[in-house]
Amino acid sequence: MAxxxxxxxxxxxxxxxxxxSRLAEIVPTLRVIAExxxxxxxxxxxxxxxxxxxxxxxxxxxxxxxxxxxxxxIAQRAWVEPRMRDWIQLAPDLGLRPGAxxxxxVLCPSFRYETEAAxxxxxxxxxSLVRYRTVQSGGRLEILIxxxxxxxxxxxxxxxxxxxxxPAFRTGLSHEDLGLTAEEYVAxx
Amino acid sequence: MPQxxxxxxxxxxxxxxxxxxxxxxxxxxxxxxxxxxxxxxxWGLDASPRARAGRPAALPIIALPIGDRDVVxxxxxxxxxxxxxxxxANATLLAPADPxxxxxxxxxxxxxxxxxxxxxxxxxxxxLNRAALDIAVSRAADAPNGGVVxxxxxxxWLNGMSEGRALLRWVLLFAATESKDLRETYGLAKRxxxxxxxxxxxxxxxxxxxxxxxxxxxxxxxxxxxxxxxxAVVSYGLLMDDLHIYRAIVAHRPIGLEHPxxxxxxxxxxxxxxxxxxxxxxxxx
Numbered sequence: 001m002a003x004x005x006x007x008x009x010x011x012x013x014x015x016x017x018x019x020x021s022r023l024a025e026i027v028p029t030l031r032v033i034a035e036x037x038x039x040x041x042x043x044x045x046x047x048x049x050x051x052x053x054x055x056x057x058x059x060x061x062x063x064x065x066x067x068x069x070x071x072x073x074i075a076q077r078a079w080v081e082p083r084m085r086d087w088i089q090l091a092p093d094l095g096l097r098p099g100a101x102x103x104x105x106v107l108c109p110s111f112r113y114e115t116e117a118a119x120x121x122x123x124x125x126x127x128s129l130v131r132y133r134t135v136q137s138g139g140r141l142e143i144l145i146x147x148x149x150x151x152x153x154x155x156x157x158x159x160x161x162x163x164x165x166x167p168a169f170r171t172g173l174s175h176e177d178l179g180l181t182a183e184e185y186v187a188x189x
Numbered sequence: 190m191p192q193x194x195x196x197x198x199x200x201x202x203x204x205x206x207x208x209x210x211x212x213x214x215x216x217x218x219x220x221x222x223x224x225x226x227x228x229x230x231x232w233g234l235d236a237s238p239r240a241r242a243g244r245p246a247a248l249p250i251i252a253l254p255i256g257d258r259d260v261v262x263x264x265x266x267x268x269x270x271x272x273x274x275x276x277x278a279n280a281t282l283l284a285p286a287d288p289x290x291x292x293x294x295x296x297x298x299x300x301x302x303x304x305x306x307x308x309x310x311x312x313x314x315x316x317l318n319r320a321a322l323d324i325a326v327s328r329a330a331d332a333p334n335g336g337v338v339x340x341x342x343x344x345x346w347l348n349g350m351s352e353g354r355a356l357l358r359w360v361l362l363f364a365a366t367e368s369k370d371l372r373e374t375y376g377l378a379k380r381x382x383x384x385x386x387x388x389x390x391x392x393x394x395x396x397x398x399x400x401x402x403x404x405x406x407x408x409x410x411x412x413x414x415x416x417x418x419x420x421a422v423v424s425y426g427l428l429m430d431d432l433h434i435y436r437a438i439v440a441h442r443p444i445g446l447e448h449p450x451x452x453x454x455x456x457x458x459x460x461x462x463x464x465x466x467x468x469x470x471x472x473x474x
Contacts, residue, residue, distance in 0.1 A: 169373040171256040171344035178376025187413040188371045 007134040007141055009062060009109070016045055016060055018143045019107065019132065023048065025145060026105060026130050027056055033094050040079035042072055047080070053097025055080055057104045066108040066115040066129075073104035073127045101125075107132050111148055119148075247325040248279060248336045249468045251391075252360045254344045254377050255293070262363045263293035264438040265395065265428065265457075266339055267306065271443035272461035274304040278468075279328050279336025281305045283321050285312070285343065293341075295441040302446075314346045314353030321356055337468050347380040354384040361425060361464070365396040366406040375410055382418055389467075390420065393460050395428035403427035423467075426460040429453050 010018060023030055023046060030048040037044040039057075046058040057076050061069040080102045088096050104127045106119075111129050119127045129148035134141060169178070255262045266282055273280035284294060286308035297308045307324060311317035321340040328336055340356060347357075360381050364374035378390050392410055394403040407424050414422045428434070431453030437444035445454045 169256070169369070169376075170259045170262070171254065171373060171377065172258065173256075173344050173373070173376065175376075177345075177380075178373065179379060180372060180376055181417070184375065184379075184413060184417050185372065187417075188368045188375065188409060 007136045010134050010141070010143075012060075012062070015062075015134075015143075018134075018141075019060060019145075020046070022143060022145055023058065026058075026107075026147070030056055031095060033096075040072075040075040042076075044076050044080075049095045051095075053095060053100035055084060055096055055100070055102035057102055059104060059106050061106065061108040063109045066106065066111045067118075069106045069108060070115050070118050070127055070129075073106050074122070077102045077104050077126070103128065105130060107145070109133060116148060245329055245335075247322065248281075248329045248332060248338050249359060250321050250325050250338045250340055250356065251464065251468075252340050252342045252356050252358075254342045254347060254360065254362065254381070256344055257287065257290040257293075260293055260438055261395075261434075263290075263341065264434070265363055265393075266341060267295065267300075267304075268437070268443050268445060268457055269461055269464070270304040270306070270339055271301050272445050272458050273337050273465060274302045275445055275458070276461060276465055277334045278465055279303075279332035279334070280339075281307055281324055281328055281336070282339045282341070283307045283309060283317075283324055284341035285317060286310050287343070290343075301443050304443075314342065314356060316353070317342065317346070318353035318356035335465070335469055337464065344377060344380070347377065347384060349380070349383045357381050357384050357388050359389045359391070361391045361393060363393050363395055363428075364406065364410060366394060366402050371406060371410055375413055378410075378414055378420070378422060379418060382420055389423060390414075391423045391425040391464070391467075393425045393428060396430045397427055398430055400427065425463050427456060428460065429456045 009015075020032075020035075023032060027048065027050065029051050031050075032046050032048045034047040035045065037047050044057050045060045046056075048056040048058065050056055057073065057080060059069050059073050059076065084096055084100075084102065085098050087094065088098055103125050106115075106127060107130045108115075109132060111119075111131065116129065119129050131146045131148055133144045133146075135144055136142075253262070253266050255266060270280040270282040280303070282305070284290070284306070294306055294308070297306045299305045307320075309317070309320040311320050317340060321338055325338045328338065339361075342356065346353075360378075362374045362377055364370055374392065381388055381390060392407055394406045397403045397406070403426075411422050411424070414420050429452045431451055433444055433448040433451040434453045437447055444451065445457060448454055
């Protein structure tokens, strides 16, 4: 196995070029439909579409950009979603679907706790975080990419459908836990 | 300080607990109207020589089953502790140091006017009981005017296991007036009774706008508990629905200090008085 060593950060143009060919690893079903789109006051590095018709906005940052980038990711998503119908009208074959929404993927060398917490608080399907590292492998430069698992762990689970037979009480107990008989139950009708 | 094992044995042996007087309990049940609007004059604890001479070896412990996300009842508990302290009593609120329930509490340690919040590394009822007892004994030495230890019990720990059930000798349950809340409170009472046969179960009704609402709610609970569980629950007054309560909860500030003249603060003070009165009684003092 070749020796790996962390490499100096790439120039932004090199980085974007290097990551372009790796996007399918980040979002396997992604089809890139645009690059360098001027969105909400800044550029979206890549705009792609998933088979579901959802738009995927990819933002690439450098060390220390993560907090700013998550804010931009939300802003760009808010900018893209209302424009998707226009894009579909202009280019129906893009694969975008009205109402499918958009999500963002932020790539940075590292993420602070606050960034991860913010991404988790937004819930699944809003902003995904992906860490990248540039390494020297033999004589070649390579970019390693790794989704931030913490984000997945912190994504709040969707609320379970309400089961009228066992509603949760403020104690966190269920009807079964409380063990009321039918007679006791109706005493509080 | 306790001098002999017998001084504190009562806390280790649930069967040794003196049951609440049935007459008193029934009177409490039937005196709903009286207990739901007690006098609001200034409270003075009995600091007479007789009271000082009869200083207990351990402060009474009141267990409060409160869910991990139940910020309202947790706020009541902390506010009660502050009211105890305002009354001159030693007041400690004890809770398991559970990250899942961290949002329930203000920062631990000594808070307003000496009320104290202690988060302890208990993971079950037995450990919590031990921690509560330690505090009850140690605080008794510094409590010339008496005091109370409130212990938050995760409701899931009321699972019928006998270990630690001594902690459930005196339980206070909060209940709103909705049917669902009353069922939940009743269910909790039932779980408490499963753990031990002779606990004192007190009820404080909250979220009411009129006294008769609280009286009706308490009567339903008391009647059902008597009929199906053969147990007389005790009324510990009511807490009025008041915007100040929710503001205080959000701000993690005691309502009795933020808005001392509000209806909510006065009602809270009354509940604290009722509890202190019983804490000084023969069964618990």
